[in-house]
Amino acid sequence: MYVPRPSRLNSTLTGAPVTYVDHFNDIAAYNIHLNVFEKAWAAWYAYLQNDVLATGIMSFVMHEVVYFGRALPFVIMDRIPYFRKYKIQAHKMPTLAEQWACARLVLLSHFTVELPQIWLFHPACQFFGLSTTVPFPSWYTMAWQIALFFVLEDAWHYWFHRVLHTPKMYKMIHKLHHQYSAPFGLAAEYASPLETMILAFGSVGIPVAFCALTKDLHVVTMYLWIVGRLFQAIDSHSGYEFPWSLHHFLPFWAGADHHDVHHEKFLGNYSSSFRWWDATMGTDIGSASEGAKKKQEKALLAQKEE
Structure with a gap:
């Protein structure tokens, strides 16, 4: 340094x-x-x-700014009638009271569950060999490492999310996250402390384990990965399906089109970022766009029968 x-x-x-x-x-x-x-x-x-203080403050502020900054546009869109046509479950619009109650619990979790872990992040960096010095790695190195983390986290999320849907685990741990059957952006991290730690290991623990094995990871790469993961999580819980949503360009991408159905039906579509685990394991229960298409077909059929 x-x-x-x-x-x-x-x-x-x-x-x-x-x-x-x-x-x-x-x-x-x-x-x-x-x-x-x-x-x-x-x-x-x-x-x-003070490296511990420097990394701790930067990590926590980055997480809060990105999380609430990315969720805020969806909070605003929920109040503007024009965007209602893009809402997947438009008949279940969240109220401001629901969103505020959600934000309070998420903030409580951030300060009581995540902040102590974030404060231990720099000692973990030093122990496992994450670099905090300059210059930064090349864009190529950061790109392939972040892509790898997306793939590995998706596998972790699929299997542990599926375990959380077994009857006992669902009742004990995961039920809180499903309080909102029509999710919204702020609800991405609305979960019990135990669930937060289990699923967050895929986002934090996997890169740290990667560094422990390779001794080749910079904290700035970790930050860019976390920003990408937060964007993915909030977008998939937003409840909005747009013509420009990423899955229209990357068919294997999940997003709100995939995850909203999971909240609506409480089963299936367990993956976070990609669709291939659900497709391979037979837990794909369709997407929001497919559901909308079926509803349109039923409506047209009913009109013809009349």
């Missing part, structure tokens, strides 16, 4: 505090080979002078 040059820290000699900008300028002057993001990253660690 970058260490500021003493000659640049005149403010320390005068007794004034050294600011984040001081560190950034110092790094920018003596590390011209770094890009602006790498300079900002190094300056953050140099400014706090």
Whole structure:
């Protein structure tokens, strides 16, 4: 990790505090080979002078901003009639009271269950060899590692999600997540603490295990993966099927079209990101677009019979 040059820290000699900008300028002057993001990253660690604190704050803030920032557009769309035509279960629109109650429980979980784990993330990084230094890995390296994590997490999620739907496990653990049969974005992490830890291992534990084996993973790659996973989870719980939804371009992608049916029927469609495990294991119960098509066909048939 970058260490500021003493000659640049005149403010320390005068007794004034050294600011984040001081560190950034110092790094920018003596590390011209770094890009602006790498300079900002190094300056953050140099400014706090406490790697555990630096990683912990950055990890928690990133998670909260991405989670609620991605869910907010769907909260707004739920209040605008124009978007009702894209809502999969338009007859079950969530109320503001339901969304606020959901947000409160999710926040409670974030501060009581996830925050302590996030605070232990940097010691885990050091123990298993995750890099926090600059420069960052190449885009190619980050891309293939993130793609691998999507595939591995999907397998973990499918099998453990399926276990959570066995009668005993469902009643003890998973039932809370199915409180909303018509899901919405904020409900992506609406779950019991035990479920959060079980399924979150696929998102966090798998990359850490990968690093333990390969000694080749940077925390910034981990962050980009978590951002992608949060986007996927929130989108799949959004309850919206758009003409531009990703599964129209990647047929094996799941998304809300796949997962909304799981919440509506409480069984099947256990995968998180992809459709192949459900297709292979015979747990594919169709998609929202297929259901809408069948309803249209029934309506047309009824009109003809009249």
